[in-house]
Amino acid sequence: MRSIYWFRSDLRISDNLALAKAMQASDSLMGVFILTPDTWKAHDAAPCKVRFLLENVSELSKELWKYGVPLLIRRGPSFSHCPSILDKLCKQYDIESLYFNHEYPLDERERDNAVGEKLSGYVAMKGYHQHLVFAPGDVLSKQGTPFKVFTPFKNAWIVKAHNEQAWQAAGLIRKKFKAEIEPDKVPSQLKDFTGQVIDLMLDPGEKAAQKKLKHFCDNKLYDYSEGRDKFNVDGTSLLSPYLAQGVISSRQCITAALESSEIRDIDSMKNKEGAATWVSELIWRDFYHHIIYFNPDISRRKPYKLKTDAIPWSYDSVLFEAWKNGMTGFPVVDAGMRQLLKTGWMHNRLRMVTAMFLSKILLLDWRLGEKHFMSHLIDGDFAANNGGWQWSASTGTDAVPYFRIFNPFTQSQRFDPAGDFIRQYCPELAHLDNKKIHDLHAFGVDVDALGYPQPVCNYKAMRQRTIDLFKEL
Ligand SMILES: Cc1cc2nc3c(=O)[nH]c(=O)nc-3n(C[C@H](O)[C@H](O)[C@H](O)COP(=O)(O)OP(=O)(O)OC[C@H]3O[C@@H](n4cnc5c(N)ncnc54)[C@H](O)[C@@H]3O)c2cc1C
CATH class of the missing domain: 3.40.50.620 (HUPs)
Incomplete structure (x- = not known):
């Protein structure tokens, strides 16, 4: 044939x-x-x-x-x-x-x-x-309908993965073909995509992805539950650019994680926190792909919860520019946004902090932020990006409750206590001490003298306004 x-x-x-x-x-x-x-x-x-x-x-x-x-x-x-x-x-x-x-x-x-x-x-x-590990339609509720919430999806996913041993990566068929033609040359760049080119220093190809996976499993997996939340710690796998392009598969990641944690089967992961938490993130990946499959209107830029389109989303270009460029006057938000511009990647917790800041503090349409992320992320993936944005904006399935809004000051005090991450991306704040750096105004820091912007909004007032608007829905 x-x-x-x-x-x-x-x-x-x-x-x-x-x-x-x-x-x-x-x-x-x-x-x-x-x-x-x-x-x-x-x-x-x-x-x-x-x-x-x-x-x-x-x-x-x-x-x-x-x-x-x-x-x-x-x-x-x-x-x-x-x-x-x-x-x-x-x-x-x-x-x-x-x-x-x-x-x-x-x-x-x-x-x-x-x-x-x-x-x-x-x-x-x-x-x-x-x-994915499971195709859309393979993991359904007892009623035969797609899950709308992550935790029951995950529980059903694990049972199925265990029963079918579906998490195990396959080997390769060894066969050599007699080629009739030569391969074509792959262009190194394309005209429309030369503008903002960033080097995250990732080696391309399957071998490089496998090497990164091994390094992660050998060095970071054990502490992943703790390490994954700290912005200034390199505690996650950084495999997302490879997973998004299928240079490595979820199954290969799960197989390697279980093997390195000496777990024989997926249902006995619970005792191994690092591996269990990491595999759970890969199950989120399946979940969001299933969501977009069963809800094609999401691909037409509709929110999962349609009623949330009644929120009077703002399109204020001054606020949007400040957010995009890391110039909001809120240090952790600015550090995160500058990390994205500089590296093409952003730490997961910062993605949540900055997404909530755009949608729930500035009340800008979450789709503006989704588009900006997509046009800068090296791991841009429609399902995961949309899922993350709708989760943060409380417009999606399994979304965070509307009144839960990550506070940028406490998030940075908790997950970057020494302020190192902020110092790395906001050098104008580098000389401030560990307390002042998180909340400049509480300590009366003269930001004008530092060449750092004044806050673009009154945090408490904007937060309350969002809560009131969601309550009215
Ligand atoms: C607003 C927002 C936008 C996001 N946009 C993207 C995106 O475009 N592409 C993308 O791959 N991830 C996206 N994520 C999910 C997550 O932030 C990244 O997958 C993660 O930061 C990638 O780093 P890592 O490979 O070191 O992850 P690890 O912590 O090592 O996780 C391993 C893998 O699990 C998957 N994963 C982890 N978290 C999630 C999640 N919440 N949802 C779906 N899959 C997940 C990724 O494939 C990741 O590579 C987004 C999250 C938010 C909140």
Whole structure:
């Protein structure tokens, strides 16, 4: 059988079900990656994310070639061009089967449906579910409906994972193909994504991701429950850029975490706090993908809780600019926002603090913040980003109660007590002592003299206003 494997957000060879099936069933196999810069732009992909993507595709191409599988590169420029590109390729090379792993946001699903229609009748579409541990629809309530809240989802997920041993990563089919053509050259950059290019110093490719996973499991997993919350401590895995592009799989992460904690099965994790907490974060990843799958209106920019659109969200450009540029006059918020601009990544707790500050203190539309994050994050992922924003803004499923608003002063006192993180990103505050640095006004710091902005709002008054507005809903 002659087949094509279509790579999208699964840029790896190991633990890749669709690729293993394609290798097993085919006599001739080629890969294709389609560059769709117009769609990526419409989806607000960050330049640093696209550059990392190209580097990962390039690494993948080298590795695939070792199996005699050439990776072809085609240019869209948008999703709507995928059907004709694949049709042309399939005809040119007499292809009988097209293999791929499913993606769950709406545009991606519509693209795949369009490809299926175009190729119907002469190419078999062989789609598999491997982006998550469980595909949408695999984890349902006893009534057979999708879960709306995380904890029962997680409990059902663990039972199913245990029963089916579904958390275990698969090995690779070892096979060498006789290539008919050479791989294409992968471009190192794309015209529309050269602006803000940031180096988080991540090496691309599957081997680099596996190395990072091992380093995390050997050095940080044990203390993860504690370490993950501290902004100034490098306590998390930093695997999100790899997971978002499928350079590594959730299953590989879970398998490595359990092995390194000497846990034989997923349901006995409870005694191992670090591993249990980390795996729980990976279950959030599944959860948010299931949410967007079952609620396609989220992809149309609607909130999960529709009634929250009655909140009179503000579009004040002065406030929005101050937030984007880390110039709100609230040190921990500014440090977080500057970390994003400088590195293309932000610590999870800071994502929550800054997202709540935008949506619940400045009362700006959470979708403005969601878009800004997406256009700067190297790990930008529609489901996780949207889920995180709607959780923070209390508009989503399983959202934080509207009256729970992370206080930026206490958050920074608790999770960056020495103020090191603030000092790193707000150098104008670097000489202040450990107390003053968190709450400048409580200690009468003359911020004008430091060249640091005055607070953009009265925190207490704005907080109360938000609570009153949500109460009215
Ligand atoms: C407002 C907001 C926006 C976010 N945007 C994104 C995004 O665009 N892309 C993204 O991957 N994550 C996003 N997150 C989730 C989380 O902040 C990042 O996954 C995490 O900070 C990545 O760092 P890490 O790899 O070191 O995570 P670890 O702490 O090591 O966690 C391991 C993995 O679990 C997954 N994960 C962790 N937390 C979450 C979560 N809350 N929801 C879903 N998956 C999670 C990620 O794949 C992560 O790499 C967002 C969270 C918030 C509050």
